[in-house]
Every structure is written in structure tokens, then in C-alpha cells.
Amino acid sequence: MEEKTVKSQVIHKGNITEYVLEEVRLPNGKIAPREIVRHDDAAAIIPFTDDGKVLFVKQYRKPIEQALFEIPAGLMDETDASPLETAKRELEEETGCRAKQWEMITSFYSSPGFTDEFLTIYEAKGLYQVEEPLQQDEDENLELKALSFEEAWAEYEQGTIRDAKTVFGLFHWKAKRDCGEAIDE
Incomplete structure (x- = not known):
């Protein structure tokens, strides 16, 4: 069931999220793309x-x-x-x-x-x-x-x-x- 990362590229890093494109090797050996939001x-x-x-x-x-x-x-x-x-x-x-x-x-x-x-x-x-509560985010x-x-x-x-x-x-x-x-x- 595990997908092995073959290639990983950060395409944008923001204040809250990071956007990553990955290529993974599926259990059947085929390569598939994955779009991931790191949060x-x-x-x-x-x-x-x-x-x-x-x-x-x-x-x-x-x-x-x-x-x-x-x-x-x-x-x-x-x-x-x-x-x-x-x-x-x-x-x-x-x-x-x-x-x-x-x-x-x-x-x-x-x-x-x-x-x-x-x-x-x-x-x-x-x-x-x-x-005197903590301030809300700006x-x-x-x-x-x-x-x-x-x-x-x-x-x-x-x-x-x-x-x-x-x-x-x-x-x-x-x-x-x-x-x-x-x-x-």
C-alpha cells in the first residue's frame, strides 16, 4: 500500500502552507503524480x-x-x-x-x-x-x-x-x- 517518493519539488512556500509536486512509485511499479499541501x-x-x-x-x-x-x-x-x-x-x-x-x-x-x-x-x-487578552492576528x-x-x-x-x-x-x-x-x- 505504500507509495515511494521518486521526485519532490517545492513549487511555493507561503506563511501557512507549502505546495509540493511529487512523483511516487505505486505498489504496482507505475509512476504517478501527487500534489501535496504541507500545512x-x-x-x-x-x-x-x-x-x-x-x-x-x-x-x-x-x-x-x-x-x-x-x-x-x-x-x-x-x-x-x-x-x-x-x-x-x-x-x-x-x-x-x-x-x-x-x-x-x-x-x-x-x-x-x-x-x-x-x-x-x-x-x-x-x-x-x-x-487584557492576547491580540487577534492582524x-x-x-x-x-x-x-x-x-x-x-x-x-x-x-x-x-x-x-x-x-x-x-x-x-x-x-x-x-x-x-x-x-x-x-
Whole structure:
């Protein structure tokens, strides 16, 4: 099942991604091209408020020419020793909050057919506002909104919740509700 790299060429290296063209030898001996996007690992957070809502950030996504509601998330950087540190930093940067309780929910490759991005999703509870929170990234223009499950589901049905991590977060929330698990602990 393994594909052996025969040739590899970086065609572009950006701030977040690196684009690589590779030729690989398939198990049957044939050569095939692969277009790969190398991407830093990331972390996302499902931040539950004390009244059972979730904090979402709304931001414009140029590749799809649309504003989406998303759970807070961001890339690991050189200062982060773990995905949890990334999640804590991103929660504070994007919402101005920290959390008392953290639980790792899952991790996965976002789209392994063309990228190596690995995402870890956490649930955060016991949110509290920080007096002087970390600054948002310079190129971020975010609108913070706490949504009830019903409001978030309506956004999903309207097509403003569509990215994989947030859809996962919404269905995780739905599963918790369906099992009768209390969220506002």
C-alpha cells in the first residue's frame, strides 16, 4: 500500500502552507503524480458558556467568498509545545476568554487526499473573560457570537456553518444533547 517518493519539488512556500509536486512509485511499479499541501497542525475549541451556549466566531472566508460561523481555531506556532497550548492561546485571542476545564475530543487529518494538516479539537468549559487578552492576528476580522444549539443548527441549515471542524463540533454537541448530557456544568 505504500507509495515511494521518486521526485519532490517545492513549487511555493507561503506563511501557512507549502505546495509540493511529487512523483511516487505505486505498489504496482507505475509512476504517478501527487500534489501535496504541507500545512501546520492546528487546534480548535468548542467553548461552552455557563448557560449552555457555544461561542462562535464569524469571519469572511475568501476561498468560498462567504462569511461563516466557526468554532475558534488556529495554527500551532513555534511558541506552542502542544495542541492544547495552541487551543488555549487561540481561545483567548479569538474570544477574549480562558477556560477552567479542557477535554480533548478528537483529532484527525482534515483532508489527507491532498494535505497533511492535523487538527485536534477540544471542549472548553468554565469560560471567563480576560482583562487584557492576547491580540487577534492582524489579518483577522472576527465577530464573536454565543449561539444556542437551536440557533447554531439554524445557521447550519442556512449554510453559514459549513467548515469541517465546526460541523463536527455541532454534531458533537447534538450527540451530547441526544444522550442527555448536561452541558452547563
